[in-house]
Amino acid sequence: MVGIVDVAELAGVSVGTVSNVINGRTDRMAPATQRRVQQAIVELGYQPNLAARFLKTGVTPLIGILVPSIAYPSWSWLIREIETYAAKKYGYRVLIGNTYRDRNKELEFLKSLVSHGIRSVIIVSSTLSQRIIHDGISDQLIAVSYDRRISKDKIHKIDYVSLDHIETMHIAVGHLVENGHQRIALVTVSGKSSSRMAKIKGFLEASASAALSGSSEIIVANAMDAYGDDEMPQLGRQVAEQLVAREDRPTGIVALNDMLAIGLIVGFQRCGLKVPDDVSVIGIDDLLLSAFVSPALTSLRPPVTEMAQTLVDLIIRRLRDPKIEPQERVFIPSLARRESVAKVS
Amino acid sequence: MVGIVDVAELAGVSVGTVSNVINGRTDRMAPATQRRVQQAIVELGYQPNLAARFLKTGVTPLIGILVPSIAYPSWSWLIREIETYAAKKYGYRVLIGNTYRDRNKELEFLKSLVSHGIRSVIIVSSTLSQRIIHDGISDQLIAVSYDRRISKDKIHKIDYVSLDHIETMHIAVGHLVENGHQRIALVTVSGKSSSRMAKIKGFLEASASAALSGSSEIIVANAMDAYGDDEMPQLGRQVAEQLVAREDRPTGIVALNDMLAIGLIVGFQRCGLKVPDDVSVIGIDDLLLSAFVSPALTSLRPPVTEMAQTLVDLIIRRLRDPKIEPQERVFIPSLARRESVAKVS
DNA sequence: CTGAAAGCGCTAACAG
DNA sequence: CTGTTAGCGCTTTCAG
Numbered sequence: 001m002v003g004i005v006d007v008a009e010l011a012g013v014s015v016g017t018v019s020n021v022i023n024g025r026t027d028r029m030a031p032a033t034q035r036r037v038q039q040a041i042v043e044l045g046y047q048p049n050l051a052a053r054f055l056k057t058g059v060t061p062l063i064g065i066l067v068p069s070i071a072y073p074s075w076s077w078l079i080r081e082i083e084t085y086a087a088k089k090y091g092y093r094v095l096i097g098n099t100y101r102d103r104n105k106e107l108e109f110l111k112s113l114v115s116h117g118i119r120s121v122i123i124v125s126s127t128l129s130q131r132i133i134h135d136g137i138s139d140q141l142i143a144v145s146y147d148r149r150i151s152k153d154k155i156h157k158i159d160y161v162s163l164d165h166i167e168t169m170h171i172a173v174g175h176l177v178e179n180g181h182q183r184i185a186l187v188t189v190s191g192k193s194s195s196r197m198a199k200i201k202g203f204l205e206a207s208a209s210a211a212l213s214g215s216s217e218i219i220v221a222n223a224m225d226a227y228g229d230d231e232m233p234q235l236g237r238q239v240a241e242q243l244v245a246r247e248d249r250p251t252g253i254v255a256l257n258d259m260l261a262i263g264l265i266v267g268f269q270r271c272g273l274k275v276p277d278d279v280s281v282i283g284i285d286d287l288l289l290s291a292f293v294s295p296a297l298t299s300l301r302p303p304v305t306e307m308a309q310t311l312v313d314l315i316i317r318r319l320r321d322p323k324i325e326p327q328e329r330v331f332i333p334s335l336a337r338r339e340s341v342a343k344v345s
Numbered sequence: 346m347v348g349i350v351d352v353a354e355l356a357g358v359s360v361g362t363v364s365n366v367i368n369g370r371t372d373r374m375a376p377a378t379q380r381r382v383q384q385a386i387v388e389l390g391y392q393p394n395l396a397a398r399f400l401k402t403g404v405t406p407l408i409g410i411l412v413p414s415i416a417y418p419s420w421s422w423l424i425r426e427i428e429t430y431a432a433k434k435y436g437y438r439v440l441i442g443n444t445y446r447d448r449n450k451e452l453e454f455l456k457s458l459v460s461h462g463i464r465s466v467i468i469v470s471s472t473l474s475q476r477i478i479h480d481g482i483s484d485q486l487i488a489v490s491y492d493r494r495i496s497k498d499k500i501h502k503i504d505y506v507s508l509d510h511i512e513t514m515h516i517a518v519g520h521l522v523e524n525g526h527q528r529i530a531l532v533t534v535s536g537k538s539s540s541r542m543a544k545i546k547g548f549l550e551a552s553a554s555a556a557l558s559g560s561s562e563i564i565v566a567n568a569m570d571a572y573g574d575d576e577m578p579q580l581g582r583q584v585a586e587q588l589v590a591r592e593d594r595p596t597g598i599v600a601l602n603d604m605l606a607i608g609l610i611v612g613f614q615r616c617g618l619k620v621p622d623d624v625s626v627i628g629i630d631d632l633l634l635s636a637f638v639s640p641a642l643t644s645l646r647p648p649v650t651e652m653a654q655t656l657v658d659l660i661i662r663r664l665r666d667p668k669i670e671p672q673e674r675v676f677i678p679s680l681a682r683r684e685s686v687a688k689v690s
Numbered sequence: 691c692t693g694a695a696a697g698c699g700c701t702a703a704c705a706g
Numbered sequence: 707c708t709g710t711t712a713g714c715g716c717t718t719t720c721a722g
Contacts, residue, residue, distance in 0.1 A: 001485075003715055014693045019717055028691065047460045051396040051405065052715035055698045060396065062440075062461075069425055076421040080414055080443050087442070093457060095407075096441055097432070098425050112438060115392045116407075140346075269614055348699050359709045364701055373707060397699035400714045 002044045011040040022048065054117045061092045063315060064113040064121035064141075068101045074258060075124055078146070081308030082122065089309075090316055099126065114140050120315045122146060125193065142318050144311055148194050157326040159314040163302050164330045165195055169202030172254045172282045172300060173210055175335060181252030181280060182214030187239050187264060188256040189223045189232070199256060199284065217250065219243075221260075236263020237270075243279075244271040251279055258283045261299070284333070300333040307331055347389045356385035367393065399462045406437045408660060409458040409466035409486075413446045419603060420469055423491070426653030427467065434654075435661055444471065459485050465660045467491060470538065487663050489656055493539050502671040504659040508647050509675045510540055514547030517599045517627045517645055518555055520680060526597030526625060527559030532584050532609060533601040534568045534577070544601060544629065562595065564588075566605075581608020582615075588624075589616040596624050603628045606644070629678070645678040652676055 004022070008015045013033060020026060021037045040046075054060040063086055070076045079096065086092040095118065097109035106126055113121055120142045144159035169186075176184050186203040188196055200218060207216035221235040236255065240263065243249045255261035261283025265275050273279055283299045310329050318324050349367070353360045358378060365371060366382045385391075399405040408431055415421045424441065431437040440463065442454035451471055458466055465487045489504035514531075521529050531548040533541060545563060552561035566580040581600065585608065588594045600606035606628025610620050618624055628644045655674050663669050 001715085004717095005715080015716080016694075016718080017692060020692090023717080030691065033692080047456060049400075049462065049715050050460050051399045051462045052698090053717075054396045055394075055400060055700090055715080056717045058698085060461075070415055070428075071418070071422040071425040073416070073418060073421075076418075077416040080416040083415075083441060083443050093440055093442065093461070095438055096428060097438065098428050111392060115395050116405075116438070117394065117396045346699085349701095350699080360700085361702080361710070362708055365708090368701080370702095375707065378708080394699050397714090398701075400699080400716090401701045403714085 001049065002046050003049065004046070006044055007037065007040045007046050010044060011036045013037060058117070059119070060117045061090070062116065062118045063092050063094050063312070064109070064118050065094050065096045065124065066099055066106060066109055066121055066126055067096065067124040068126075069098050070096060071098075072259070078124070078304055078308055081305050082312055085305075085309050086312045089312070092312075092316070101126070110141065120144075120319050122311050122315060123148075125195070142315060142322065144314050144318075146307070146311060159311075159318065159326045160328040161307055161311050161314070162195065162330060164332050165198035166202035166205065167332050168284060168300060169199055169254065170206040171333070171335065172284065173203060173206035175282065176252035176254070176280060177210045177212070179252070179280065181250075182212050183216075183248065183250040184212065184214075184252040184254070185217045185219050185250035186254045186256070187219045187221065187236070187260060189221045189235055189260070191223055191225075196256060203254060215248070215250070232257065232259030233263040233266075236260040236265075237267035238263075240264045240267025241271060244268065244273060249279070253279065253281045255281055255283050258299075300335060302333040303331055346394065347391050348394065349391070351389055352382065352385045352391050355389060356381045358382060403462070404464070405462045406435070407461065407463045408437050408439050408657070409454070409463050410439050410441045410469065411444055411451060411454055411466055411471055412441065412469040413471070414443050415441060416443075417604075423469070423649055423653055426650050427657055430650075430654050431657045434657070437657075437661070446471070455486060465489075465664050467656050467660060468493070470540070487660060487667065489659050489663075491652070491656060504656075504663065504671045505673040506652055506656050506659070507540065507675060508652075509677050510543035511547035511550065512677050513629060513645060514544055514599065515551040516678070516680065517629065518548060518551035520627065521597035521599070521625060522555045522557070524597070524625065526595075527557050528561075528593065528595040529557065529559075529597040529599070530562045530564050530595035531599045531601070532564045532566065532581070532605060534566045534580055534605070536568055536570075541601060548599060560593070560595070577602065577604030578608040578611070581605040581610075582612035583608075585609045585612025586616060589613065589618060594624070598624065598626045600626055600628050603644075645680060647678040648676055 004015050004018050008018045011018065011033075013036070017029070017033060018037055018040075020029065021034055022041075026034055050060055063082075065079055065082065067075050067079060070079055079094075083094045086094060095113065095116070097105070097112075099105040099109055110121065119140065121144075123143055123145045125147045126145075142158075144161060147162050173184065184207060186200065188200060203216075203218065210216075219239060221239050223231050223235060225231060236259070244267075253264060255264055261281050264281050268275050268279055268281070275281060310331075314327060314329070318326070349360050349363050353363045356363065356378075358381070362374070362378060363382055363385075365374065366379055367386075371379055395405055408427075410424055410427065412420050412424060415424055424439075428439045431439060440458065440461070442450070442457075444450040444454055455466065464485065466489075468488055468490045470492045471490075487503075489506060492507050518529065529552060531545065533545060548561075548563065555561075564584060566584050568576050568580060570576060581604070589612075598609060600609055606626050609626050613620050613624055613626070620626060655676075659672060659674070663671065
């Protein structure tokens with residue numbers, strides 16, 4: 001490893017001087033000295049040793065990301081955007097931990113962040129209560145939570161970013177009603193997370209105020225896993241197959257998320273129903289596929305890139321000045337249709 | 346931060362002793378001393394400072410993962426498995442870099458790994474030639490490549506894990522032929538990667554030896570992006586729509602990958618064809634969805650978990666003993682059908 | 691304007 | 707069997 005002393009030696013200056021140019025304290029430095037140092041740096045291919053720097057400064061350009069599973073498309077896309085933006089804008093890299101919504105894995109991951117000297121973490125849809133996060137850990141960690149409100153109290157505050165699930169449901173239901181649907185349903189799954197609860201609440205609100213002449217209902221698919229993240233498509237398909245048999249089945253369906261929407265669409269199609277002619281499905285959290293699987297359909301797409309940037313900006317901001325008040329940022333998805341972008345030869 | 350000296354003080358021993366119990370050098374230590382140290386550790390909630398440890402030992406429990414994009418399902422699943430296994434088996438965490446197959450991003454990521462003191466990297470499907478990897482970087486990095494053979498020469502060797510694409514195509518074509526298909530096609534996209542080339546070669550070989558009475562063809566969809574990773578579903582759908590118009594269209598189709606397969610299936614269905622009754626589609630790299638989108642279909646599923654573990658094991662092994670000869674491990678996907686696993690309430 | 695030196699937390703070699 | 711200590715590469719204060 002080539003260190004700062006090697007650079008100093010080659011440039012014929014002291015290590016202090018080298019350190020100064022590396023860290024931009026170059027205001028009242030002789031230009032000649034500066035140039036010689038720069039030259040030595042490139043000549044030797046000097047790379048700073050971040051661990052040593054951390055040991056001295058207590059800062060390392062790394063952000064932790066705690067997430068149930070990056071194999072789940074909504075999250076993997078969000079995290080990709082986070083990583084890309086953090087690297088480009090701030091030179092930060094990310095350390096990812098898949099925790100499968102397992103409390104022990106979550107706590108272990110947070111501990112290991114501290115051990116690595118990391119002082120910030122983006123928490124995606126975790127089960128952790130504020131108290132747990134706080135217990136012996138988060139006094140060392142600046143956290144921002146995505147998609148889960150962590151109740152505020154005086155002890156500890158964190159930044160908070162999410163979709164406005166209530167408004168989302170109003171948009172979704174409104175769109176179905178506008179298109180003439182009178183029997184509508186929300187399809188969800190059994191595990192309860194705060195975002196799911198909010199979606200249900202929003203759906204009930206919206207369908208109440210829509211004054212449907214038909215019915216509105218909530219259909220809950222029973223997941224085997226606690227939250228069913230990996231089972232979404234299968235669950236959707238099974239719900240579709242059961243619905244097909246019903247005379248009075250809803251004609252407009254809002255799916256809890258994208259994967260569930262795909263399952264529903266495919267399930268209906270396999271039973272011979274046309275989507276969206278016979279039944280409409282709106283996927284929430286459209287991130288990758290649902291608008292594509294049924295391109296004639298409108299779907300609700302969250303501003304993933306913008307949210308990712310907000311998450312990173314909030315974290316960095318508070319890292320630089322921990323006294324800043326934590327914020328809460330809420331985003332609203334937009335009705336969108338994916339364009340076709342390819343030609344075939 | 347509570348450090349080793351605090352523990353030493355509380356336990357009434359020297360830092361050397363504390364270090365010894367932390368690192369398991371406890372063979373000829375008085376049990377009483379040992380116990381007191383352990384107690385002090387838990388009492389203070391001591392967590393080792395990994396940066397300081399690295400500074401001394403040159404080792405940090407972190408692996409880099411270079412990947413075009415974790416938003417792509419095949420890779421995000423593989424990486425999830427890698428992360429989970431590395432954490433559980435070895436206590437290693439992973440640092441992920443999305444490089445979008447951009448050479449500069451790739452090189453920057455590798456440099457930053459070195460800067461962080463990381464000495465190992467799993468390279469997923471990169472554009473880097475061996476020479477590039479080697480240039481001023483990989484002499485500091487132990488690398489294992491997934492899904493891309495990096496040509497070997499004497500200068501530098503790396504471990505290598507991939508699917509046997511040739512054999513994969515033999516299985517896929519064989520399966521179609523067994524099921525009576527006489528006109529078959531491989532659908533691929535325009536960007537060339539070594540795995541795509543191998544698949545094409547395998548398809549040609551297999552269909553030649555199958556002595557079809559009908560035709561075999563290769564259909565190339567033109568991606569807008571260099572590799573089209575994000576466009577796969579759209580590309581598949583467009584190919585399907587074009588094929589539907591053809592009288593002599595193939596009845597058995599092998600898709601380059603899972604996302605493309607989904608696009609094809611959905612495209613055919615939207616045009617009123619039944620899958621697999623009217624046309625069969627086999628997805629390679631079945632990781633998340635294709636077997637589900639068309640569950641009656643057989644698809645080729647690679648042993649993702651096993652490959653992930655192999656990648657990690659190879660890296661750790663060579664990290665511990667860099668003189669070990671690099672290996673090459675090739676896996677074969679299996680014909681599989683996804684089970685339904687959920688009930689509906 | 692530049693050099694010298696202390697010390698971040700840890701490990702390992704050596705002394706007792 | 708346990709204690710002492712040098713030093714990993716860096717930043718920063720203080721002298722010069």
